[in-house]
Amino acid sequence: MRTLVKGGTVITASGTVVADVLVDGERITALAAPGTDVADGWPADVGKVVNAAGKYVLPGGIDVHTHMEMPFGGTFSADTFETGTRAAAWGGTTTIVDFAVQAKGTSLLATLDRWHAKADGNCAIDYGFHMIVSDVNDTTLKEMGSCIDAGVNSFKMFMAYPGVFYATDGEILLAMLKAAETGATIMMHAENGIAIDQLVARALAEGRTDPVQHGLTRPPELEGEATSRAITLAKVTGAPVYIVHLSSAPALDAVTQSRDAGQNVFAETCPQYLYLSLDDLARPGFEGAKYVASPPLRPKEHQASLWRGLRTNDLSVVSTDHCPFCFAEQKEMGRGDFAKIPNGMPGVEHRMDLLHQGVVTGELSLARWVEVASTTPARMFGLYPRKGTIAPGADADIVVYDPRAQQTLSARTHHMNVDYSAYEGFEITGKVDTVLSRGRVVIEAGKYLGTAGHGRFLKRELSQYLR
Numbered sequence: 001m002r003t004l005v006k007g008g009t010v011i012t013a014s015g016t017v018v019a020d021v022l023v024d025g026e027r028i029t030a031l032a033a034p035g036t037d038v039a040d041g042w043p044a045d046v047g048k049v050v051n052a053a054g055k056y057v058l059p060g061g062i063d064v065h066t067h068m069e070m071p072f073g074g075t076f077s078a079d080t081f082e083t084g085t086r087a088a089a090w091g092g093t094t095t096i097v098d099f100a101v102q103a104k105g106t107s108l109l110a111t112l113d114r115w116h117a118k119a120d121g122n123c124a125i126d127y128g129f130h131m132i133v134s135d136v137n138d139t140t141l142k143e144m145g146s147c148i149d150a151g152v153n154s155f156k157m158f159m160a161y162p163g164v165f166y167a168t169d170g171e172i173l174l175a176m177l178k179a180a181e182t183g184a185t186i187m188m189h190a191e192n193g194i195a196i197d198q199l200v201a202r203a204l205a206e207g208r209t210d211p212v213q214h215g216l217t218r219p220p221e222l223e224g225e226a227t228s229r230a231i232t233l234a235k236v237t238g239a240p241v242y243i244v245h246l247s248s249a250p251a252l253d254a255v256t257q258s259r260d261a262g263q264n265v266f267a268e269t270c271p272q273y274l275y276l277s278l279d280d281l282a283r284p285g286f287e288g289a290k291y292v293a294s295p296p297l298r299p300k301e302h303q304a305s306l307w308r309g310l311r312t313n314d315l316s317v318v319s320t321d322h323c324p325f326c327f328a329e330q331k332e333m334g335r336g337d338f339a340k341i342p343n344g345m346p347g348v349e350h351r352m353d354l355l356h357q358g359v360v361t362g363e364l365s366l367a368r369w370v371e372v373a374s375t376t377p378a379r380m381f382g383l384y385p386r387k388g389t390i391a392p393g394a395d396a397d398i399v400v401y402d403p404r405a406q407q408t409l410s411a412r413t414h415h416m417n418v419d420y421s422a423y424e425g426f427e428i429t430g431k432v433d434t435v436l437s438r439g440r441v442v443i444e445a446g447k448y449l450g451t452a453g454h455g456r457f458l459k460r461e462l463s464q465y466l467r
């Protein structure tokens with residue numbers, strides 16, 4: 001089955017060009033300038049024409065940080081692989097990389113099997129896994145090699161959450177040595193959890209229990225300190241490090257400095273840190289619980305630094321850290337004790353739109369939008385050029401985006417399985433029009449046409465920034 005995406009403005013990380021895009025089966029086979037003999041010859045033998053005139057044609061979004069049905073604090077994030085990947089497709093994201101979560105005392109390979117069982121047959125779009133390592137020991141370190149062979153070569157560790165995911169500096173060092181030896185990437189949640197826990201305990205003892213305390217007890221300096229420490233450990237071991245969900249100016253300074261010195265340090269940020277702030281955590285009543293995630297939303301003045309970091313490439317990727325918990329029943333577990341509010345926010349559906357808003361306001365160029373949302377994520381996690389670009393041979397993950405459409409984000413209209421929107425009432429210029437996942441139309445004319453199980457597991461290569 002051949003599909004022709006006709007007359008759109010194709011946007012890739014290297015710029016924009018008006019072109020017709022020919023898809024054969026699951027792949028893009030050719031691009032041609034509209035009106036040329038080559039392009040005019042195509043419609044005769046295609047099954048379907050998608051009219052993209054006046055619209056953008058983008059490589060599908062790649063969200064490398066999601067948590068579908070993730071266990072946290074006695075509950076699970078509210079999107080399953082089925083509902084979460086469907087919502088992603090609605091928003092123009094055609095690949096996610098989710099996290100398998102090792103529970104203490106269990107093996108990495110058994111963990112990977114469990115996550116395969118959750119995702120297999122349920123995803124609307126393609127997916128890969130990172131592995132969360134919460135128990136560093138001889139077995140785990142050996143199993144890292146087997147995970148790499150299985151296409152899972154990025155390992156997330158935590159300097160936060162003592163007693164749950166927390167790893168000591170010594171454990172981080174051992175995992176980083178293994179990463180240096182194998183070419184794997186260590187992903188780091190960089191917040192000083194030991195110090196934070198003391199601030200949390202003190203706040204609770206003093207009767208400060210509102211959601212805003214979640215932000216006030218996790219100051220930006222403790223993200224900056226942990227980021228520096230992670231970078232130092234990476235330097236000592238020779239491992240690359242990727243800082244996840246970077247949220248603050250001190251952390252960005254640490255990343256910038258190390259990159260200027262030539263170290264293999266990378267970082268991502270998320271839309272919530274670009275658009276939301278501590279003011280949202282401080283909303284009256286218990287409303288702030290909707291905005292509890294870690295690291296916390298920061299005072300507004302950090303946002304300008306993050307946009308600048310995106311322009312200078314000190315921030316290379318924008319992911320969502322999508323980890324939705326319903327306000328009713330889930331977030332409410334923390335009424336009267338902010339430390340019991342499940343950490344996480346919904347967002348997988350709106351990343352492309354929110355970043356396009358950055359294009360509209362002049363923070364990002366069109367090419368940079370595509371680069372941080374698709375191309376760099378693909379290269380960083382070993383999926384390029386199969387994913388992350390519009391080129392002959394690439395998977396036909398294609399988003400036709402209408403840059404002039406207007407929409408208002410709301411829980412009433414979103415497709416994520418969660419009862420609130422962190423962006424309720426946000427006015428967005430631009431909207432996804434049509435989405436192809438490996439050549440198959442999954443979103444068209446306001447309808448979802450995909451199926452659970454269309455999405456396939458992606459065995460990833462090592463980071464393409466390191467070789």
Ligand SMILES: [Zn+2]
Pocket residue numbers: 065067321323
């Ligand atoms: Zn996360």
